[in-house]
Amino acid sequence: MHAIVPAPDGDGFLLGTHEGIYTATAAGEIGTRVGGDDFDAMGLTVLGGDLIASGHPGRNTPPELGEGNLGIIRSLDGGETWDPVAFTGEKDFHALTAGPDDTLYGQDASSNVLMFSTDAGATWTPTGGELLAFGLAVDATDRVIAVTPDGPQVSTDRGATFTPLPDAPRLVLITASPDHQRLIGVDNDETIWTSTTGADWQNIGTVHGPPQAITITDDGLVLIVDDSGLSLLPIPRP
Numbered sequence: 001m002h003a004i005v006p007a008p009d010g011d012g013f014l015l016g017t018h019e020g021i022y023t024a025t026a027a028g029e030i031g032t033r034v035g036g037d038d039f040d041a042m043g044l045t046v047l048g049g050d051l052i053a054s055g056h057p058g059r060n061t062p063p064e065l066g067e068g069n070l071g072i073i074r075s076l077d078g079g080e081t082w083d084p085v086a087f088t089g090e091k092d093f094h095a096l097t098a099g100p101d102d103t104l105y106g107q108d109a110s111s112n113v114l115m116f117s118t119d120a121g122a123t124w125t126p127t128g129g130e131l132l133a134f135g136l137a138v139d140a141t142d143r144v145i146a147v148t149p150d151g152p153q154v155s156t157d158r159g160a161t162f163t164p165l166p167d168a169p170r171l172v173l174i175t176a177s178p179d180h181q182r183l184i185g186v187d188n189d190e191t192i193w194t195s196t197t198g199a200d201w202q203n204i205g206t207v208h209g210p211p212q213a214i215t216i217t218d219d220g221l222v223l224i225v226d227d228s229g230l231s232l233l234p235i236p237r238p
Contacts, residue, residue, distance in 0.1 A: 001212045021044070042109070052085075054069075069089055092110065104120070128160040131146060132148055134148065179218045
């Protein structure tokens with residue numbers, strides 16, 4: 001499993017997996033696959049009411065979505081159907097996220113080039129920043145935070161330059177709540193951390209084995225995928 005995002009219709013969550021998009025309830029129960037596409041959703045994010053994804057086609061993926069790599073694809077109906085948007089058959093974005101101003105950020109896995117799009121993924125511009133990002137998140141002030149081998153890095157200029165995020169744990173996963181007011185991540189020691197400012201990180205628990213995906217709601221409900229499956233961890237909102 002690669003990503004957990006809130007369902008655009010507000011009913012539970014969607015899971016980006018190696019074999020397509022699956023539903024999950026607010027109680028943490030995994031449901032059925034959405035639509036008929038079995039692509040490997042390496043990157044998945046929500047943009048307004050749409051889903052934006054990237055990855056690789058599966059055996060039953062329509063060829064028009066891309067062969068080898070999906071590039072950027074978009075769903076307007078919660079994952080039931082998908083359309084090619086950009087880089088069809090060319091690129092694979094593993095790190096993919098959207099900011100509060102609807103700017104998309106992604107990193108091409110083949111070149112590690114960090115890019116952004118301001119038109120729902122139709123056109124992309126390299127940020128100019130050079131780093132290997134395992135994950136990306138954007139906070140409420142439009143700061144781009146990247147999880148890298150050298151620890152979390154932060155950019156205030158749309159990814160053109162990055163500096164170390166002060167006093168941050170050494171995260172291997174990171175994401176932001178839908179309102180971008182809260183960050184959530186997991187470090188090398190399998191500890192879960194959350195922050196409302198990118199500083200003053202709070203230890204809120206541990207995962208069971210290497211984490212695969214994590215998300216947090218505006219109300220502080222954390223969903224985690226690790227060796228124990230899909231788990232819930234409610235965190236009181238300050």
